[in-house]
Amino acid sequence: METISTLPPELIRMVISAIIVITFLFLNAIMMGYAERKIAGHVQRRPGPMEVGSHGILQMIIDGIKLVAKELIIPFNVDRTLFRVAPLLSFTPVILPFLVIPFSEKLQARDLNMGLIFIVTMGSVNVMACLVGGWGSNNKYSMFGAMRAVAQAISYEVPILLSILAVILMCNTFSLKGIVGAQQKIWFVFLQPVAFLIYVVAGLAETNRAPFDLPEAESELTAGFHTEYSGMGFSLFFLGEYTNMFIVASVATVLFLGGWHGPHLPYGEYLGVVWFLLKVYFLLFLMIMVRWTYPRVRFDQLLNFSWKYLVPFSLANLLITAVVVKL
Amino acid sequence: MKQYFSELFTGGMSLVEGLGVTMKALFMPIVTVQYPREEIDISPSFRGHIDLILDPEKNSYRCITCGMCEKNCPSNCITVKGEKLEGQKKKSLVLFDLDFTKCSLCGTCVEICPVNALEYSKEYNLAAFSREAFHYDILKRLEERIK
Numbered sequence: 183m184e185t186i187s188t189l190p191p192e193l194i195r196m197v198i199s200a201i202i203v204i205t206f207l208f209l210n211a212i213m214m215g216y217a218e219r220k221i222a223g224h225v226q227r228r229p230g231p232m233e234v235g236s237h238g239i240l241q242m243i244i245d246g247i248k249l250v251a252k253e254l255i256i257p258f259n260v261d262r263t264l265f266r267v268a269p270l271l272s273f274t275p276v277i278l279p280f281l282v283i284p285f286s287e288k289l290q291a292r293d294l295n296m297g298l299i300f301i302v303t304m305g306s307v308n309v310m311a312c313l314v315g316g317w318g319s320n321n322k323y324s325m326f327g328a329m330r331a332v333a334q335a336i337s338y339e340v341p342i343l344l345s346i347l348a349v350i351l352m353c354n355t356f357s358l359k360g361i362v363g364a365q366q367k368i369w370f371v372f373l374q375p376v377a378f379l380i381y382v383v384a385g386l387a388e389t390n391r392a393p394f395d396l397p398e399a400e401s402e403l404t405a406g407f408h409t410e411y412s413g414m415g416f417s418l419f420f421l422g423e424y425t426n427m428f429i430v431a432s433v434a435t436v437l438f439l440g441g442w443h444g445p446h447l448p449y450g451e452y453l454g455v456v457w458f459l460l461k462v463y464f465l466l467f468l469m470i471m472v473r474w475t476y477p478r479v480r481f482d483q484l485l486n487f488s489w490k491y492l493v494p495f496s497l498a499n500l501l502i503t504a505v506v507v508k509l
Numbered sequence: 510m511k512q513y514f515s516e517l518f519t520g521g522m523s524l525v526e527g528l529g530v531t532m533k534a535l536f537m538p539i540v541t542v543q544y545p546r547e548e549i550d551i552s553p554s555f556r557g558h559i560d561l562i563l564d565p566e567k568n569s570y571r572c573i574t575c576g577m578c579e580k581n582c583p584s585n586c587i588t589v590k591g592e593k594l595e596g597q598k599k600k601s602l603v604l605f606d607l608d609f610t611k612c613s614l615c616g617t618c619v620e621i622c623p624v625n626a627l628e629y630s631k632e633y634n635l636a637a638f639s640r641e642a643f644h645y646d647i648l649k650r651l652e653e654r655i656k
Contacts, residue, residue: 228541475531
C-alpha cells in the first residue's frame with residue numbers, strides 16, 4: 183500500500199487507463215468479428231457461426247486460440263526486420279488514440295488540446311504498416327496491396343481532413359472534450375450533414391473496409407499486404423483493422439453525433455459512456471452492412487470518387503462554413 | 510455539369526436502395542438447411558443404390574432369380590444366385606450382392622427386371638473407410654426390413 187502511495191498519481195492513472203484500453207480493444211475485436219460474421223450470414227440468409235457455443239458465441243475465442251497457437255512462418259527471402267515490424271506497426275498506433283477519446287465527461291485518459299490532430303496523425307501510421315508489410319513480404323501481391331493502400335490513403339486523407347476542418351471552424355477547438363461540449367444544444371450532424379457523409383465515406387476508405395478494400399482485395403490479390411502473414415502476425419493486422427474502425431466511428435461520434443450527450447442518466451458524467459458506445463456501435467453496424475451490400479469498386483473509380491466528388495464537395499462545404507461562421 | 514450532379518444523385522439513391530435490400534434480408538428467415546440437425550425430404554426420383562422391393566402380399570421379395578439384372582449390368586456389379594431349396598417349387602434367392610464402388614447408377618437393372626423387384630433406395634449418407642463397406646448384401650438388407 184505504501185509503495186502505491188509513493189508512486190505519482192498520474193502514472194497510476196495512465197497504467198490503469200492503458201490496461202482498460204487494451205482489454206477493451208481485444209474485447210471489441212472479438213465482438214466485432216462475431217457481429218461481422220453473424221450479420222454477413224443473416225444478410226445472405228444463412229445463420230453464420232453456429233457450432234461453437236450457443237449460436238457460435240465462442241467462435242471468435244476459439245479462432246483466437248488457434249491463431250495464437252499457430253506457427254509464425256517467415257518465408258524465404260523476406261526482409262526479416264520489416265516483416266516482423268509491420269504487424270506491430272499496425273497494432274501499436276491504434277492504441278494511442280484511445281488516450282484522447284472522451285468516452286464520457288470524466289472517462290478520458292488525457293484531454294489534449296490537440297486531441298483531434300493526434301488521432302489523425304496516429305490514424306495515418308496504419309498505412310505505413312501496410313506499406314512496410316507489403317514491401318517486406320517479397321511477394322508481388324503484397325506489394326500491389328501495399329501500393330494500393332498508400333495511394334488510397336493519400337487520396338482519402340484529404341476529404342477527411344477537410345470535413346473535420348469544417349467542424350473545427352464551428353467550435354474553435356481541437357480538444358475532443360471541447361468539441362463534444364459545443365454540441366450540448368444541437369449535434370453537428372444536423373448542421374454539417376455533408377461533412378458527416380464525406381467523413382463516413384472517407385473513413386470507410388481509410389480503414390480499408392469494403393467497398394474500398396482494395397489493399398486486401400481477396401479475389402485479386404489473395405490477401406493483399408498480409409498474404410504472407412500467419413498466426414499472431416495476421417491477427418495483429420486484424421486487430422488493427424477492427425480497432426481502426428472503432429476509432430473512425432468514435433471520432434465520427436465525437437465530431438458529429440454529440441459524443442456522450444443523450445437522455446439524462448444517473449451519474450451522467452460517467453454513464454454518458456452508454457450513449458457514446460451506442461452511437462459508435464450503430465456506426466459500426468452501418469459499416470458492416472455497407473461491406474456486405476456493395477461490391478468492391480475498381481481502382482480508378484476509387485480515386486475518381488475521391489478527387490471528383492469528395493474533395494470538391496468538402497472544399498465547398500468548408501468554404502460555406504467559413505463564410506457562415508464569419509457572418 | 511448537369512450530368513455530374515444527376516450521376517451523383519442516381520448513384521446515391523441506388524446505394525440507399527441496396528442498403529434497404531440487405532437490411533430487409535437481415536431480418537428474413539434463414540433458407541439454408543442445418544444439415545446434421547435438419548434434413549429435407551428427398552425427391553421421389555432420387556437414385557440411390559438399388560434395393561429389393563418388399564412385396565406386402567408375400568411379405569418377401571418378388572425376385573425370380575432370372576439374372577437379367579446381372580447380365581445387363583454394364584458395370585458388372587451385380588451378383589445374383591438362386592437355388593432350388595427343398596419343398597419349394599421355384600428357385601429362391603440366396604445371394605444378391607451389389608458392388609456399389611463400380612455402380613454407375615444407370616438404372617438398367619431396375620428397368621429390365623421382368624417382375625419389378627428392384628427400386629432405388631433413398632440412402633445418401635454414404636461414407637466409409639474401406640471399399641468393402643460398399644459391397645452391399647441387398648438380400649440381407651431386405652431381411653432386416655422384414656424383421
